[in-house]
Amino acid sequence: MISVDEARATVLAGVKPVAAETVGLAQAAGRVLAQPLAARVSHPPVPVSSMDGYALRAADLAAPPTRLSVIGESAAGSPFDGVVGQGQTARIFTGAALPAGADAVVMQEDCERDGQSVTIKTQVPAGKFIRPVGLDFKTGDVLLEAGAVLDGRAIGLAAAMNIPWVSVRRRPRIAILSTGDEIAMPGEPLGPSQILGSNGPGLAAFVGMEGAEAVHLGIARDSRESLDSMIAAAAGCDLLVTTGGASVGDYDLVKDALAAAGLALNFYTVAMRPGKPLMFGDLKGVPVLGLPGNPVSVMVCAVLLVRPMIRTMLGLPSHTETVAVRLGRDLPANDIRQDYLRSSLASADDGAQVAIPFEKQDSAVLSGMVRAACLVIRPPFAPAAKAGDMARAIPL
Ligand SMILES: Nc1nc2c(c(=O)[nH]1)N[C@H]1C(S)=C(S)[C@@H](COP(=O)(O)OP(=O)(O)OC[C@H]3O[C@@H](n4cnc5c(N)ncnc54)[C@H](O)[C@@H]3O)O[C@H]1N2
Numbered sequence: 001m002i003s004v005d006e007a008r009a010t011v012l013a014g015v016k017p018v019a020a021e022t023v024g025l026a027q028a029a030g031r032v033l034a035q036p037l038a039a040r041v042s043h044p045p046v047p048v049s050s051m052d053g054y055a056l057r058a059a060d061l062a063a064p065p066t067r068l069s070v071i072g073e074s075a076a077g078s079p080f081d082g083v084v085g086q087g088q089t090a091r092i093f094t095g096a097a098l099p100a101g102a103d104a105v106v107m108q109e110d111c112e113r114d115g116q117s118v119t120i121k122t123q124v125p126a127g128k129f130i131r132p133v134g135l136d137f138k139t140g141d142v143l144l145e146a147g148a149v150l151d152g153r154a155i156g157l158a159a160a161m162n163i164p165w166v167s168v169r170r171r172p173r174i175a176i177l178s179t180g181d182e183i184a185m186p187g188e189p190l191g192p193s194q195i196l197g198s199n200g201p202g203l204a205a206f207v208g209m210e211g212a213e214a215v216h217l218g219i220a221r222d223s224r225e226s227l228d229s230m231i232a233a234a235a236g237c238d239l240l241v242t243t244g245g246a247s248v249g250d251y252d253l254v255k256d257a258l259a260a261a262g263l264a265l266n267f268y269t270v271a272m273r274p275g276k277p278l279m280f281g282d283l284k285g286v287p288v289l290g291l292p293g294n295p296v297s298v299m300v301c302a303v304l305l306v307r308p309m310i311r312t313m314l315g316l317p318s319h320t321e322t323v324a325v326r327l328g329r330d331l332p333a334n335d336i337r338q339d340y341l342r343s344s345l346a347s348a349d350d351g352a353q354v355a356i357p358f359e360k361q362d363s364a365v366l367s368g369m370v371r372a373a374c375l376v377i378r379p380p381f382a383p384a385a386k387a388g389d390m391a392r393a394i395p396l
């Protein structure tokens with residue numbers, strides 16, 4: 001049995017970033033940039049007004065009120081192509097280009113319009129209410145680096161940079177194989193001792209939300225024929241994740257089936273709870289994670305191992321974030337396995353985060369995993385802890 005840290009280092013050792021592909025900006029939400037993005041325009045491209053008002057020469061306003069003659073109008077998209085001279089002004093609107101000759105804008109609330117004249121009641125310095133060329137960015141500026149996740153802010157910025165296509169990491173393809181004679185799919189007619197397969201749908205959703213593509217191989221029965229044919233379908237994927245059949249029972253055939261298919265086994269069993277009967281190896285170039293069948297074990301292994309693997313494939317940092325928490329109840333001394341305790345999390349009056357591990361920690365209780373806000377980590381052989389002691393936890 002190896003430690004969680006060793007398991008993590010081993011599964012990540014062989015993982016490399018996947019290749020890049022080019023997609024339209026509209027398809028790029030949530031994707032990871034493979035190359036930096038440089039602006040192909042300056043923004044704004046010309047000096048523009050940031051207010052509705054009048055464009056004029058600041059020096060004309062030395063002794064307010066000042067009467068100026070209105071010689072034209074500049075609206076966003078329809079610039080005034082004349083020149084604003086001494087004693088003159090042009091009506092201007094927010095976002096419109098500043099006419100030649102003008103060096104400031106006065107907002108219309110400080111002006112009184114009278115036919116072709118306007119009285120300006122205030123003084124402004126040169127540059128007032130003008131956004132200069134490139135205020136936001138200039139052509140060639142690199143604004144998004146490789147490794148950036150393209151959220152709404154980044155997509156909006158890329159659009160403003162005149163970038164219609166982007167080079168992003170392709171989505172890692174994660175093959176998911178559930179196993180077990182007892183497993184039925186939601187909606188199927190259920191036999192008396194059948195249970196519903198939650199691992200496949202849960203894992204597929206998990207990897208999808210991490211930016212990967214789930215490849216459903218289906219549910220293999222507890223027979224070598226069924227397992228052999230479905231394992232073969234993982235060829236060409238970036239990772240095969242199996243669930244169930246990983247323990248030592250007579251119907252736990254996954255390890256044998258993988259071995260017969262050519263798996264070079266790297267490790268089997270990790271000192272963690274849940275998730276102990278966990279195997280990892282290489283199947284002709286495809287890394288394979290054989291997870292236990294218990295649904296909570298699957299989700300904890302997904303957080304601890306599948307997520308960092310996908311993040312490494314996407315070129316993202318792969319460390320698992322932990323936070324300091326104050327324990328909300330006593331805990332017994334721990335044994336050889338590192339515990340991941342499903343816990344609630346709430347702010348105390350002094351601002352500390354208080355985690356209360358649930359009473360039921362059975363790895364078959366998926367509802368507790370959904371109620372949990374964090375996983376409190378109990379290292380191997382941790383001594384008994386008291387409420388009020390500090391611990392590390394993984395936010396969910
Ligand atoms: N003698 C021993 N028995 C067990 C050991 C051990 O060390 N010695 N380890 C226990 C631990 S820890 C775990 S975890 C389980 C893992 O068992 P398997 O990986 O063989 O998983 P299964 O027996 O196939 O299933 C376990 C449990 O999960 C349910 N299951 C399976 N697949 C799904 C699915 N797709 N969706 C929902 N639920 C699923 C299955 O019905 C079982 O109830 O072994 C212990 N035993």
Ligand code: MOO
Binds near residue numbers: 274292363
């Ligand atoms: O390791 Mo098992 O996942 O404890 O139930």
